[in-house]
Amino acid sequence: MFRQLLAVALLFGLAACELPKDPENTTQTVQGAVLKVGLLQDPLPQIDLTAVTLIADALNAKVEWHRENTHRMLDALEIGDLHLLAGGIPEDSPLTDHAGATNPIGYVTIGADRPERVLLLRRGENQFLMRANMALRPLTREAKQ
Amino acid sequence: MNRYPPLPPEISDKIAQARRLEWWTLFWLMTIIVVMFLVMGSSQAMQAAWIEDTLSLLPPILFLVAARLERMPPSAKYPFGLHRIGTLAFALSAAALTLMGGYLVYDAAVTLIRQEHPTIGSMELFGTEVWMGWLMVAALVYSIVPPVILGRKKLAIAPDIQDKVLHADADMNAADWKTGVAGILGLIGISMGFWWADAVAAGLIGLDVLKDGGRNLRISVAELLDGAPRKLGSDEMQDLARRVRKGVDGAPMVKLREAGRYLHVVIGDDESLLPNPERAKELVGEEDAWRVVTLSVASGKKPL
Numbered sequence: 001m002f003r004q005l006l007a008v009a010l011l012f013g014l015a016a017c018e019l020p021k022d023p024e025n026t027t028q029t030v031q032g033a034v035l036k037v038g039l040l041q042d043p044l045p046q047i048d049l050t051a052v053t054l055i056a057d058a059l060n061a062k063v064e065w066h067r068e069n070t071h072r073m074l075d076a077l078e079i080g081d082l083h084l085l086a087g088g089i090p091e092d093s094p095l096t097d098h099a100g101a102t103n104p105i106g107y108v109t110i111g112a113d114r115p116e117r118v119l120l121l122r123r124g125e126n127q128f129l130m131r132a133n134m135a136l137r138p139l140t141r142e143a144k145q
Numbered sequence: 146m147n148r149y150p151p152l153p154p155e156i157s158d159k160i161a162q163a164r165r166l167e168w169w170t171l172f173w174l175m176t177i178i179v180v181m182f183l184v185m186g187s188s189q190a191m192q193a194a195w196i197e198d199t200l201s202l203l204p205p206i207l208f209l210v211a212a213r214l215e216r217m218p219p220s221a222k223y224p225f226g227l228h229r230i231g232t233l234a235f236a237l238s239a240a241a242l243t244l245m246g247g248y249l250v251y252d253a254a255v256t257l258i259r260q261e262h263p264t265i266g267s268m269e270l271f272g273t274e275v276w277m278g279w280l281m282v283a284a285l286v287y288s289i290v291p292p293v294i295l296g297r298k299k300l301a302i303a304p305d306i307q308d309k310v311l312h313a314d315a316d317m318n319a320a321d322w323k324t325g326v327a328g329i330l331g332l333i334g335i336s337m338g339f340w341w342a343d344a345v346a347a348g349l350i351g352l353d354v355l356k357d358g359g360r361n362l363r364i365s366v367a368e369l370l371d372g373a374p375r376k377l378g379s380d381e382m383q384d385l386a387r388r389v390r391k392g393v394d395g396a397p398m399v400k401l402r403e404a405g406r407y408l409h410v411v412i413g414d415d416e417s418l419l420p421n422p423e424r425a426k427e428l429v430g431e432e433d434a435w436r437v438v439t440l441s442v443a444s445g446k447k448p449l
Contacts, residue, residue: 023262101264103266123262124264124340126276129265130266137269
């Protein structure tokens, strides 16, 4: 049984080009359409703006900006009404209990701390996260240096 | 003071072999724990697998401690020696196994009830973006190989040396590789967009582990309560008392209890072991006489 399971695992691995998928199809929804972004800071810092633009370009999508109460925007992200949250979000933000985080796009200075800066997206949308990370590579590389 | 009968050489050899196996288990588990730690990231499923791998260090450690101490000579503080350390180690191993099963089930239930969609990121590796899920699958494949091999070897030795800790540890190894397989299936499920796959797989394996843990706990409670010796890995009694009775003239009362792998045999009915109240008072004093419930006096130099 053990060997068969391994074989199954390998087969799936080989067919992995289109995997992982999004349980709620965020990538498909955004691709060639609209990327809805919630702003946690207005005006948006340059680095977050660059990050959002990189993702929108990679998915051929137009950016639609939203500025509302933070809690409402987080709720909207959780049900897919927004696709990204941006604006000086540290990777250890309590918001990450309710959302997934991209790879680092830079750093946030909070007092003496300098945690990594991320964008937030809907939990479990792993294809969308991977596409976003791919688009953000230049920023991640810079941040990791 | 130390007058335990010596172990037959083939038994000492097998105990030594079991000790070597447990050292190897510790080594491999450590490497698995490091590998899993490197890829687990913030994935809850992997964190659960990691905690459970850490928990499975406990039975091998307990075995090694018990095997080292069980033949310590009796002392003033431990006048009966430390034979029962095997009993204690087994109780703790059984508890660890049960805890692990319970944790897996609890974790899976929480994930399913809260409908937590596992988010698994990606990283750049040699120029391509690699989904961390595939790295986790690779780590899990690595993590299931040693427990399968080691567990089988332990199961082969455990009956010969009547070692319940080793047997429980083999159950733990089985739990390890099963959760590894469940984790792989769960990750494949997640990659196909089924967010619940990981929790369901882990929960089902958790129930299986909980069942094993419960069985071991029942046997362990029997041993702690001086129950009749049970068969290895089951709650059935061993047919030892009858064998002893056969070897003694008449039809005496025979009582056996286990201390780790060892047996303590008492021949004589309850009446003959009951202390005479007057004698008890003489021996331990007025105040504590009521606490004496059995009194055995060796009947001369010649063994029965």
